[in-house]
Amino acid sequence: MIDGKEPGTPAGQPRPKRGALWAIVALLIVAAIVVAGIIPRWRAKAALRSETYDLAIPTVAVVHPKLGAPQTEIILPGNIQAFTDSPIYARTNGYLKKWYVDIGARVTAGQLLADIETPEVDQQLDQARADLNTAQANYRLSEITASRYQDLLKTDSVSKQDVDNANGDFEAKKAMVASAQYNVKRLEELQSFEKIYAPFEGVITARNTDVGHLINSGAGGPATELFHIASLRNLRVYVNVPQQYSQAAKPGILADLTLQEFPGRRFPGKLVRTAEAIDPASRTLLVEVDVENPRGEIFAGAYTEVHLKVPTGVPALILPVSALTFHSEGLQVGTVQNGNRASLTKITLGRDLGNEVEVVSGLTAGDSVITNPPDSLIEGETVRVATASANGPQGETPQNSQ
Numbered sequence: 001m002i003d004g005k006e007p008g009t010p011a012g013q014p015r016p017k018r019g020a021l022w023a024i025v026a027l028l029i030v031a032a033i034v035v036a037g038i039i040p041r042w043r044a045k046a047a048l049r050s051e052t053y054d055l056a057i058p059t060v061a062v063v064h065p066k067l068g069a070p071q072t073e074i075i076l077p078g079n080i081q082a083f084t085d086s087p088i089y090a091r092t093n094g095y096l097k098k099w100y101v102d103i104g105a106r107v108t109a110g111q112l113l114a115d116i117e118t119p120e121v122d123q124q125l126d127q128a129r130a131d132l133n134t135a136q137a138n139y140r141l142s143e144i145t146a147s148r149y150q151d152l153l154k155t156d157s158v159s160k161q162d163v164d165n166a167n168g169d170f171e172a173k174k175a176m177v178a179s180a181q182y183n184v185k186r187l188e189e190l191q192s193f194e195k196i197y198a199p200f201e202g203v204i205t206a207r208n209t210d211v212g213h214l215i216n217s218g219a220g221g222p223a224t225e226l227f228h229i230a231s232l233r234n235l236r237v238y239v240n241v242p243q244q245y246s247q248a249a250k251p252g253i254l255a256d257l258t259l260q261e262f263p264g265r266r267f268p269g270k271l272v273r274t275a276e277a278i279d280p281a282s283r284t285l286l287v288e289v290d291v292e293n294p295r296g297e298i299f300a301g302a303y304t305e306v307h308l309k310v311p312t313g314v315p316a317l318i319l320p321v322s323a324l325t326f327h328s329e330g331l332q333v334g335t336v337q338n339g340n341r342a343s344l345t346k347i348t349l350g351r352d353l354g355n356e357v358e359v360v361s362g363l364t365a366g367d368s369v370i371t372n373p374p375d376s377l378i379e380g381e382t383v384r385v386a387t388a389s390a391n392g393p394q395g396e397t398p399q400n401s402q
Contacts, residue, residue, distance in 0.1 A: 080301060086199060086230075090217050103207055104204065132180035139173040142173040145166050200229070203230055235292075235300065237289040238287070238288055255308045316360050320355060340383055
């Protein structure tokens with residue numbers, strides 16, 4: 001060292017400071033560390049953003065609607081009624097003398113059901129017959145008198161006025177006889193109503209009287225129903241058919257009845273007539289199905305399910321129940337359009353098949369229907385269609401990773 005300078009340092013130049021060099025190196029090292037920490041974070045944020053966007057797209061499974069049969073069977077509730085059902089009233093007043101049949105009795109047309117004792121009618125009939133005898137006696141006397149006056153007129157023994165008076169009296173007596181005869185006939189017919197007969201073949205379903213009961217025919221108060229009879233050899237079943245099937249529900253189509261008390265059995269019937277008008281309250285068509293009941297197994301008044309075999313011009317489509325959604329717009333299903341766009345379609349249902357339903361309008365067989373649409377699904381939303389899993393059927397919804 002010469003004069004306080006480092007050896008090798010040119011004359012007139014200051015010597016570099018080691019502290020500044022070390023500071024620069026430290027800064028470079030720190031910058032490298034900072035950059036090495038920020039870049040992975042940027043990459044992690046970008047990956048998280050991409051993953052979040054992917055998870056926001058719902059994954060859905062789709063199915064294609066199945067075609068139903070060209071002849072569909074609709075199941076509707078029905079009310080069974082007797083083919084002929086009638087209450088039996090008395091036509092005359094009196095007291096019940098005797099009854100011959102009770103509930104459950106099978107009777108034939110014209111069979112005697114009960115006797116009524118009518119003392120008032122009997123006395124009125126006796127009086128009417130006596131009045132008839134009196135009228136007939138007066139008629140015979142008047143006839144003789146008129147004949148005699150006719151003979152006397154020939155000899156001018158009586159005047160023409162006397163003859164006319166005799167003839168007039170004869171005609172009046174003749175009319176009185178006719179009146180008395182009609183009164184006797186009326187009371188005889190009224191007396192014949194003492195015996196109550198079955199108007200048709202059937203079963204007695206009710207007996208509302210007993211021996212000694214006062215019978216009122218309805219002249220002085222409400223009439224008394226003595227018996228109720230129903231013809232059960234054939235039955236009528238009334239069914240309300242929904243409007244969408246009203247045009248297909250024509251007379252002649254077949255129908256089967258099922259009842260809970262006969263598991264596994266079907267009773268064949270036929271649709272015979274319709275009301276030819278839609279009920280505006282229920283939007284249904286009232287139809288009648290007739291069923292034969294020769295052994296009387298089916299009871300009138302019973303509830304039944306009617307299986308109507310309705311022909312359809314276009315087969316209905318079958319969908320799982322899980323595909324249905326309910327919104328303020330009504331019943332809808334979600335479909336996938338263009339491979340990744342959701343669309344909400346309004347549909348009209350037919351039969352409920354349990355786990356499946358019939359769709360009568362709103363879909364085609366080629367539509368891709370979402371089987372389990374999320375509640376948040378909206379029109380035009382981007383969706384991802386799930387592929388078939390290796391261990392499950394096609395269209396099975398995979399578990400989300402979130």
